[in-house]
Amino acid sequence: NAGVTQTPKFQVLKTGQSMTLQCAQDMNHEYMSWYRQDPGMGLRLIHYSVGAGITDQGEVPNGYNVSRSTTEDFPLRLLSAAPSQTSVYFCASSYRAEAFFGQGTRLTVV
Amino acid sequence: AQSVTQLDSHVSVSEGTPVLLRCNYSSSYSPSLFWYVQHPNKGLQLLLKYTSAATLVKGINGFEAEFKKSETSFHLTKPSAHMSDAAEYFCVVSARYSSASKIIFGSGTRLSIRP
Numbered sequence: 001n002a003g004v005t006q007t008p009k010f011q012v013l014k015t016g017q018s019m020t021l022q023c024a025q026d027m028n029h030e031y032m033s034w035y036r037q038d039p040g041m042g043l044r045l046i047h048y049s050v051g052a053g054i055t056d057q058g059e060v061p062n063g064y065n066v067s068r069s070t071t072e073d074f075p076l077r078l079l080s081a082a083p084s085q086t087s088v089y090f091c092a093s094s095y096r097a098e099a100f101f102g103q104g105t106r107l108t109v110v
Numbered sequence: 111a112q113s114v115t116q117l118d119s120h121v122s123v124s125e126g127t128p129v130l131l132r133c134n135y136s137s138s139y140s141p142s143l144f145w146y147v148q149h150p151n152k153g154l155q156l157l158l159k160y161t162s163a164a165t166l167v168k169g170i171n172g173f174e175a176e177f178k179k180s181e182t183s184f185h186l187t188k189p190s191a192h193m194s195d196a197a198e199y200f201c202v203v204s205a206r207y208s209s210a211s212k213i214i215f216g217s218g219t220r221l222s223i224r225p
Binding site: 033035040041042043044045048058090092094096098099101102103104 | 116119142144153154156159161200202204212213214215216217218
């Protein structure tokens with residue numbers, strides 16, 4: 001079982017560059033979400049989706065875009081990277097409120 | 111709406127002594143509650159979950175948690191700490207009967223184990 005697959009695992013970006021973090025799940029879960037993890041702040045919700053074609057903002061959405069064209073995929077786009085977006089990013093899919101996480105992407109913006 | 115508060119950002123115990131990590135929650139709906147553990151530079155691992163029925167929930171590695179509705183608490187305990195328990199622990203709340211409920215994390219508690 002692949003579960004939730006995130007790519008890449010590590011990324012260094014220059015300020016102003018754009019990139020997409022990929023997330024795919026093979027469990028047919030309707031609910032998917034993106035979090036960022038910063039020291040002392042736990043995991044904060046960036047965006048989430050309750051099904052294909054439906055997305056909504058979480059707690060810290062600024063600077064990020066998402067789309068959900070299929071049940072399996074939920075990419076997170078950084079349009080113009082900023083140093084404040086240096087963080088570890090986790091994608092999750094959920095069924096009956098239990099979340100299954102990817103292994104995370106460590107992103108550094110210089 | 112849901113929220114969760116982890117009352118201690120850092121807990122330090124001696125090996126072999128009990129562990130208590132405190133979590134209080136707020137939820138407009140019947141909550142599902144979870145504890146996750148994250149070892150350094152690793153992903154998130156589910157320790158245990160409360161979704162209904164028994165209020166005392168047993169998880170992996172000897173951990174357990176008790177759901178107390180009257181106190182809105184879901185504290186994590188372990189009778190005897192092991193060095194391998196050193197990690198970050200997250201309490202998580204969601205709405206139990208919703209497949210589309212937001213999953214909200216606490217800010218985490220770092221557990222250190224003294225030899």
